[in-house]
Amino acid sequence: MKTRPTVTARICHPASQGGFTLLEVLITVAVLMVGLLAMTSTSVVVNSLRRSASDRSRAHAAVQAISQDLLSVARVSSEDPALWAGEILETYGPDGSPGNELPITGLEPWAGSNHIATVTIITDETVTDAAIGTDIGMPRDLDGDGLASNSNVTGNASLLPAIVDVRWRHSGGEFELRQVVYLLRF
Amino acid sequence: MRPRPSIFRRSDQGGFTLIEVSIALSVMTVILLATSAVLRKETRGIMELQNMGHSEKVMNGAFHRILRTIQFARGYSPETNLVSTLNAAESGEVLLGNVTGFPESGLLVVDRGQATEEIIRYETHAAIGSGLWTLERGVEGTTARGHSAGSSALWSGLARPIANQTDPAPAEYDGRTDDLRGDTYYLGRGTGLSYQVPVDPEHTGSYESSTGPRWGAQVAGGEVEGAHAAVSFIRSTEISETKRDFDFNRDGDQDDTFDLGRIAIQSWNNDPAEAIRINLTPSIILQEKGAYGSDMDDDGYQDPMFLWSADQGRLRLRFFVLAGTINGHEVVRRFETIIHLCNGSAE
Numbered sequence: 186m187k188t189r190p191t192v193t194a195r196i197c198h199p200a201s202q203g204g205f206t207l208l209e210v211l212i213t214v215a216v217l218m219v220g221l222l223a224m225t226s227t228s229v230v231v232n233s234l235r236r237s238a239s240d241r242s243r244a245h246a247a248v249q250a251i252s253q254d255l256l257s258v259a260r261v262s263s264e265d266p267a268l269w270a271g272e273i274l275e276t277y278g279p280d281g282s283p284g285n286e287l288p289i290t291g292l293e294p295w296a297g298s299n300h301i302a303t304v305t306i307i308t309d310e311t312v313t314d315a316a317i318g319t320d321i322g323m324p325r326d327l328d329g330d331g332l333a334s335n336s337n338v339t340g341n342a343s344l345l346p347a348i349v350d351v352r353w354r355h356s357g358g359e360f361e362l363r364q365v366v367y368l369l370r371f
Numbered sequence: 372m373r374p375r376p377s378i379f380r381r382s383d384q385g386g387f388t389l390i391e392v393s394i395a396l397s398v399m400t401v402i403l404l405a406t407s408a409v410l411r412k413e414t415r416g417i418m419e420l421q422n423m424g425h426s427e428k429v430m431n432g433a434f435h436r437i438l439r440t441i442q443f444a445r446g447y448s449p450e451t452n453l454v455s456t457l458n459a460a461e462s463g464e465v466l467l468g469n470v471t472g473f474p475e476s477g478l479l480v481v482d483r484g485q486a487t488e489e490i491i492r493y494e495t496h497a498a499i500g501s502g503l504w505t506l507e508r509g510v511e512g513t514t515a516r517g518h519s520a521g522s523s524a525l526w527s528g529l530a531r532p533i534a535n536q537t538d539p540a541p542a543e544y545d546g547r548t549d550d551l552r553g554d555t556y557y558l559g560r561g562t563g564l565s566y567q568v569p570v571d572p573e574h575t576g577s578y579e580s581s582t583g584p585r586w587g588a589q590v591a592g593g594e595v596e597g598a599h600a601a602v603s604f605i606r607s608t609e610i611s612e613t614k615r616d617f618d619f620n621r622d623g624d625q626d627d628t629f630d631l632g633r634i635a636i637q638s639w640n641n642d643p644a645e646a647i648r649i650n651l652t653p654s655i656i657l658q659e660k661g662a663y664g665s666d667m668d669d670d671g672y673q674d675p676m677f678l679w680s681a682d683q684g685r686l687r688l689r690f691f692v693l694a695g696t697i698n699g700h701e702v703v704r705r706f707e708t709i710i711h712l713c714n715g716s717a718e
Contacts, residue, residue: 217402224409231416235423235697239704242427246434246708250687253438254551256711257685276552283552290705 236355240292244351244362247289247302251349252366255304259345259368266328269370270308270342277304277347292353305348306368310335321346321365343370422695423702426655430692430706433634433651437602437688438710440636444566445586445714447472447599448681449526453481454501457518464502465491467524472565472717474601475639475646478511478527479503481518483558484542489513490527496639512661528603530561530664530675546664546673550687551709554672560664561675563603564686567717570594586717588638590645598645600638604663604676606630607654617701619657619693621669628660631693657691657703667691668705684715 205213255277262272275281288294289301307317310333311324324333329343338345345368352361387395449472457465465479473479475496482488490513494505508515511527532555533544544556569578570587572594578584588598612618612625619629633654639646656676659665664675668691678687687709694704 220406224406224413227413228409228416231413231420235416235420238420238424238427242431245431246706249434250551250707250709253709253711254685256713257680257683257709260711260713260715261683287551 233356237357240353240355241360241362243289243291244301244353244360247292248349248351248362248364251287251302251304252347252364255347255349255366255368260371264371266341266343266370270306270339270345273345273368274306274308274339277306289351289353292351293355295352295354295359298352301351301353303348303350303352305350307346307348308337308339308342310338317348319348319363319365321348344368416698419695419697423697423704426692426694426704427706429652429655430690434688434706434708434710436651437634438708441564441566441568441602441686441710441712443714444568444600444712445717446679446681446684446686446712447565447567447717448529448531448679449473449565450529451524453518453520453522453524455520457481457522459508459515459517462506462508464497464504465493465506465524467501467503470496470501470503472599473503473526474528474563474565474599474603474637475643477563477601477603479524480527480559481524482516482522483525483545487516487518487522489516489518495643525559526565527560527663528563528565528601528677530557530559530678532557532678532680546675548675548678548689549670549672550678555678557673557675557678559675561677562658562663563601564677564679565599565601566712567599569714570596570598572596584714588640589647590638590640591647592640592645595640595645598638598640600636602634602636602651602677604632604656604658605635605648605650606632606658608632609660615701619701619703620659620665620667622666623669629657630660630663632656632658634690655693657693667703674705681716681718684712686710686712 258273258276262269277285279285285304286300287302292301294301307323310327314320314323317323323346326333327344328335328338328341347366347368349364349366350361352359354360451468454466454468473496476494479491479493480488481491489509490511492507492510493503496503533539535543536556539556545558545560547554547556567586567588569584571578571585572587585596587594587596588600590598608631609628610631611628616625618625620627631654633656634651636649636651637646657667658676659667664673666672667674674689674691676688676690689705689707692704692706694702696702
């Protein structure tokens with residue numbers, strides 16, 4: 186009577202039998218899969234790099250454009266010390282137009298945020314670099330009275346530090362570019 | 372007699388049969404071909420990445436050079452009037468009230484927004500006086516017409532925001548563009564900016580004379596007071612969507628034709644031999660032929676390359692660049708920045 190082959194016999198055949206064993210096939214498929222996955226991941230990396238470089242370039246351009254625009258706003262704002270800072274804040278302040286939160290075409294915001302760029306204009310002489318999270322030499326005199334004690338210089342500022350922060354994300358994670366621009370009253 | 376070998380092996384024989392070897396070779400060949408195709412694709416992807424990176428580097432470099440060149444400049448808004456009647460057949464000279472700031476060669480828009488609007492190409496600038504010479508009449512889809520003295524005349528390169536930004540009548544503006552500070556209605560086509568920079572021709576170490584800054588430009592003979600310069604789009608060649616099988620401005624058709632050109636700085640003085648031109652980019656910048664400044668990304672807004680706000684000393688630059696290909700498809704990238712001219716406007 187012919188006996189049914191055991192599982193062990195089907196996986197590893199004796200030397201006299203022809204064909205591939207299941208183990209050989211599995212090993213071959215595994216090696217092929219590893220090779221294919223390696224090539225696919227290269228493609229993913231290349232695409233991610235392309236996107237990453239492109240996004241960084243956009244973010245850099247946005248920071249540059251906003252910084253230059255702030256200088257332009259500072260130039261056309263009133264020369265009157267009582268009005269100058271207020272007019273800048275009417276454009277890039279939290280209640281201004283366009284305001285201090287801006288979308289940037291082509292960039293995706295951080296999770297939970299609906300904007301890419303944030304403009305922070307410092308009007309408090311007493312705030313510290315540690316509180317702002319940027320090394321801009323605060324606290325410092327912003328109204329030219331020789332002291333760094335005024336918590337709101339909007340009515341008499343002669344210098345305003347502005348922080349331009351651009352935050353974006355893509356598959357590689359969340360990224361940030363920050364630049365400080367100093368606005369001087371003419 | 373020795374038996375003929377079979378392509379089928381008997382069960383007691385070792386080794387592979389011809390069929391097994393053939394199948395193995397076929398499978399190997401398919402795998403090798405697939406691997407080769409994937410590697411080719413990867414190589415192309417890396418080359419495309421390099422090309423895109425190069426385009427970005429070129430444009431960032433161009434922005435940096437423009438900023439470095441004009442950050443201390445004062446910009447011009449070349450707008451004036453005809454001082455005498457211009458006949459429809461005249462091709463020698465057009466006399467303007469003031470040619471200051473008009474580039475040495477370019478396009479002049481007469482009677483903008485009127486039924487008699489005409490665009491005139493001029494080739495040279497009068498050394499002394501107020502004439503633009505060697506005219507080609509009725510270009511850019513317009514018709515040569517007669518114009519009376521006093522007709523408005525402006526350099527077509529200029530694009531400036533109009534005063535009334537609240538629901539202006541269509542005749543008041545040429546386009547509406549999306550800007551960092553919101554929608555902006557503007558006049559003009561925005562192909563360049565005319566300017567002068569502080570100069571020190573005698574190398575005295577000062578840009579000041581007794582009457583104020585010396586304004587001029589760098590021409591072939593060095594820095595010359597009174598010389599002018601313009602940064603502008605220069606057309607190089609023409610490409611069509613049909614031939615490239617690509618919708619460059621994403622408007623849903625492939626019927627449009629585009630001028631491919633570069634950004635260059637031209638400077639000129641009274642002597643035409645002193646005029647120079649410096650290219651800032653290769654010819655990778657797109658503009659729709661016959662509709663410069665039109666919407667290039669189908670977002671519903673016009674896209675002038677140069678938007679000059681004289682009162683704020685603010686120049687917005689926006690370029691659409693043929694940046695390369697991805698997976699065989701052309702890629703048009705938008706590059707944009709703002710430059711603050713700290714000396715503002717000449718007017």
